[in-house]
Amino acid sequence: NPLPYIARFPEADVLTSSDQVIPTITDDKLEKWQQVTGAYNIGIFHWRPTNASKNLAREWKDLLVANDKLWDQTGFNDLVHKVLGPSVEGENGLVYAFDGSLKLGILPASIFCSGHTFFVQSMPQQLRLEPYAVHTTFQYAGTEGKRHRLREAMFFYDEPEYYDSSGGFLSFKPSIPKALLLDGAHTLESHFSLVNYQLKQIRTALAIASLVNRTLVMPPLWCRLDRMWFGHPGILEGTLTRQPFLCPMDHIFEVNVMLKDLPEEEFGSKIDFREYSFLQNPRLPKQVKESFLEVQLCDKQSSWCDPNNQTYGGAIRFPKHSTQEMITKLFSIHKDVKVVEFSSMMDAFEGFSDKERETKFRNRIKRYVGIWCCVMNHDPGHIYYDMYWDEKPDWKPNPPMTREDDHPPW
Template sequence: MPPIKKFRLTKQLVEQRVKDNVIIVTFGNYAFMDFILTWVKHLTDLGLSNLLVGAMDTKLLEALYWKGVPVFDMGSRMSTADVGWGSPTFHKMGREKVILIDAILPFGYELLMCDTDMVWLKNPLPYLARYPDADVLTSSDQVVPTVVDDRLDIWQEVGAAYNIGIFHWRPTESSIKLAKEWKDILLADDKIWDQNGFNDIVRRQLGPAVEGDNGLVYAFDGNLKLGILPASIFCSGHTYFVQAMYQQLRLEPYAVHTTFQYAGTEGKRHRLREAMVFYDPPDYYDAPGGFLSFKPSIPKSLLLDGEHNLESHFSLVNYQIKQIRSALAIASLLNRVLVMPPLWCRLDRLWFPHPGVLKGTMTRQPFICPLDHVFEVNVMLKQLPEEEFGPGIGIREYSFLDNPSLPKQVKDSWLDVELCQEGTQDCSSSNNTSPSGVLRFPNHSNEYMFKTIFSSFKDIKVIQFSSMQDAFLGFTDKKREEKFRNRVKRYVGIWCCVENHTPGHIYYDLYWDEKPDWKAMPPETPEQDHPPW
């Protein structure tokens, strides 16, 4: 491997990667290696090779170099651990971005700067080239559409923050001046979040519109020509995963950025997996012990009838999480990885009080909500001590069995299990399958029955149940049951937030059905304001 100094960011190093005067850049540390490889693979699959990755630690630099990824050293010696939002290290990362932009722009190349927690779904360069007069084109957190085609969002109607996870810079006098001033502001005050700093400075002056019908606006110092990328196709975590705005408007999305989510880095990864756009190694798709999945079989009335309100939302979600609870227990018992079902919600989740869905958005009701709307994905994936919480239970995203990366040997090794009422015809505890290969299995079965029957199928890769409603009576061993409960109680999060009540959040409870007086209500006193464990 060449010495580290060969990886210094220089005009010559960038020049080697530039194509049509454009360079696409992201940066991160070793903790984000899988995100970075996903980001790179999407671009190279789209035929784009004019990319560079900034490595914030030597471990990442070496790993990327040996994988053939164009990399440069950012010399910031960041820790290789995950960077929590809002931590001092996070703010340091924020400074790196502006320092990078300020360093690259004077080289004279157009810069498409990206966060690592986003992926490209379509080549954006022809789109960006449609606006040659723009100094800066930025994405935004806008959730209400301002256009219904693929034009730039209407700047007068974008009230949300400009999002610096995806933005394109041309090396003009105005943009170079903006980068320098933004950098100076951030370096002078380490309390300012880089995105807030960018928004403050760019909006210092906003208007008038740039001459011509191009959707650009004069901003910053009155000379900078700014355009706002349409949130329907340069998607946030809300316009893509909650509203599916691009689908409803029949548009092709260019990018998705995992914002508007609630479970840290694990939640971001899980959302990209749900969308089948995250690249996992082959062993992810063929776990030892195999997989367990089930059809949630939700009554139509719970999904569609009546008003969409707190009560109907919680009735729907509670019905599903009770089945997921049984499925987690059976997965634990059979030592299989649980493929989560798609989760239906009637209400959106946000950080602030709202009427259920945001006015003016395209959120459908009901909708398939991301797992992190209800479950603490980061807790589900955490290594919890076994003596206190029992054995770990692996999970996969709801789209897992539809993923083209699922190998043939997994797809072809499948058993359908139909739950039936003990004593009815052909419903007995036996491992005989029907001529069509379906196993009829009694509901309300105990641990012994599960172990006895399913030991015959331990080499089958996927076991799919027709439902989990009343499938399992619980663990025989009280200690095991206690540890399991201790574990899975922590798996669910909160819904947020009701209007005109502080606090406004409501805790989900995986064992809601054991509490006759359970109601979907926010805590009334500080003593009540804690998860149900």
């Protein structure tokens, strides 16, 4: 409930959130208005029905009615910046704005969070503060990307059927070598090496999910570099972004494309997926939580490996480099199990025997990944992720050299 917080500033006519990504305070006071460089964001604000706020509302409305091409947030910022300063008397953090009589406060981005301060910087956790709200800004993949971020944070309310897919779920334990995650400098090369290593495992998981018609629970994704719309040195200087950091799925994947109904004759069947936090969500029903099978990968030659798919204490031992037929057989035997989790996706699947199916699958998942942005002082500065990077021996994380080269790798 933010009302007790708002009540701490009874003199404020308007309290607004902002796109500030560099903290100006480390507690729960209002931002220091003199240091705020980000736009004021109208996604979260509070108005008191004072004469000053009514005058602002009236002028804002008139401005937008007169120019239907003007973005409402730009209009708001233009008006409140007509006068900005001095500070209101006292230690309240308010500033005179608009016409010089409006008392304005800027809500702290650490507890009235943007999509960057919450999902990338984890600012509330780092400053040990309890956030009131998060606004899904600084994100990609449209509305679908916003919704997915909220699902990752377990903030989105889905209907019960979302948590109990008829075909069941497939998950896996991702494997990342310590050197890829932690060693060396944070560069384009080390970032893409880390992401590509994860993409290869996800590619295998998507293939298996497509074969057995299960919903894939995505793994958490790790990044070394932030993603923006403009050139930057890797992370935004002055922010609390850690390296590496758990990055939102829309930093790498085109979530909106993954959810599209693409023509099956060209792209094969749709592959449903869920957010990485799905199996930890308290809304997950008991019948899903308790129906679980672990698939432990093993070497075919090992005496420990069991080709007969017998269960041992809720787990089976399954050979690496399994064929399409072996995968299909495994899941047909255990079709009633709700959650099947692989101990790893490394070398889990040898490949499709049905080449037509493989072609459609490749067409589909090539479109699943997006771009990293952006290299400084280079136009264009973005670099395309490539789901099949490992099939190109000379692949390097370089931006397009010409406009003709500026296209996805398909």
